[in-house]
Amino acid sequence: MFTRSHADLPVHAQEDSGKLHCNVFLRPVSFDSFDPNNPLASLNEATVPRPTFGGCYKTQVEAIHIGTEGAISLPNDATQSEVDQAIRQYERALLLSDDASTEAVTRSPAIIAIGYSGRNYQGAAWYYYDPSGYGCTPAGPQNFWFPDYSAQGFPNDDLESIVAYAGCNTINVYEHVSFAGQYIRVDNYVASIYDPYTGVDLNNKVSSSIHLG
Numbered sequence: 001m002f003t004r005s006h007a008d009l010p011v012h013a014q015e016d017s018g019k020l021h022c023n024v025f026l027r028p029v030s031f032d033s034f035d036p037n038n039p040l041a042s043l044n045e046a047t048v049p050r051p052t053f054g055g056c057y058k059t060q061v062e063a064i065h066i067g068t069e070g071a072i073s074l075p076n077d078a079t080q081s082e083v084d085q086a087i088r089q090y091e092r093a094l095l096l097s098d099d100a101s102t103e104a105v106t107r108s109p110a111i112i113a114i115g116y117s118g119r120n121y122q123g124a125a126w127y128y129y130d131p132s133g134y135g136c137t138p139a140g141p142q143n144f145w146f147p148d149y150s151a152q153g154f155p156n157d158d159l160e161s162i163v164a165y166a167g168c169n170t171i172n173v174y175e176h177v178s179f180a181g182q183y184i185r186v187d188n189y190v191a192s193i194y195d196p197y198t199g200v201d202l203n204n205k206v207s208s209s210i211h212l213g
């Protein structure tokens with residue numbers, strides 16, 4: 001599904017610094033039952049922890065290298081397709097090692113999603129991580145919450161496409177911060193944040209998201 005490179009990107013406001021690739025580390029939340037229409041009502045705890053902003057970089061290779069603490073390293077000229085394959089191969093290798101061993105291992109942060117400012121996986125990219133390294137795999141926490149895209153320099157009202165990784169294959173994206181307003185459920189990936197069945201269009205409107213296994 002990734003056929004274009006970042007070499008021919010349109011000019012975007014985020015490009016002023018030339019750093020188009022930003023890392024953000026999310027935290028899981030404990031909840032009883034998930035109601036996508038009112039997620040906050042299902043929480044055991046009163047507040048959702050704030051994500052940690054990990055900084056922005058000039059290339060996807062650099063952002064992922066630093067975000068995964070060197071676990072995923074690619075040549076600087078790696079294509080978007082090669083990056084996608086490398087992330088999925090690394091996930092599979094970790095799952096196989098889980099099956100082969102019951103010993104706890106120290107993991108690097110796992111990419112659970114990549115969001116893009118443009119449609120069709122183009123533009124500025126934001127890399128969402130689980131710091132524990134398990135994501136929504138069987139041994140992982142199964143859910144991650146991002147309550148406010150406008151906080152900590154993260155681009156608000158800009159998301160237009162998104163890809164899920166590490167078993168966090170359901171992404172609920174919300175129109176407003178704190179999981180309010182209209183939402184769209186994304187399964188695995190979507191090239192445009194638009195639901196043809198309901199007519200809901202959240203392109204350039206998303207302000208919070210929940211990532212579920």
Ligand SMILES: [Ca+2]
Pocket residue numbers: 116117118157158159160204
């Ligand atoms: Ca956008």
Ligand SMILES: [Ca+2]
Pocket residue numbers: 157174175176177205206207
């Ligand atoms: Ca919004």
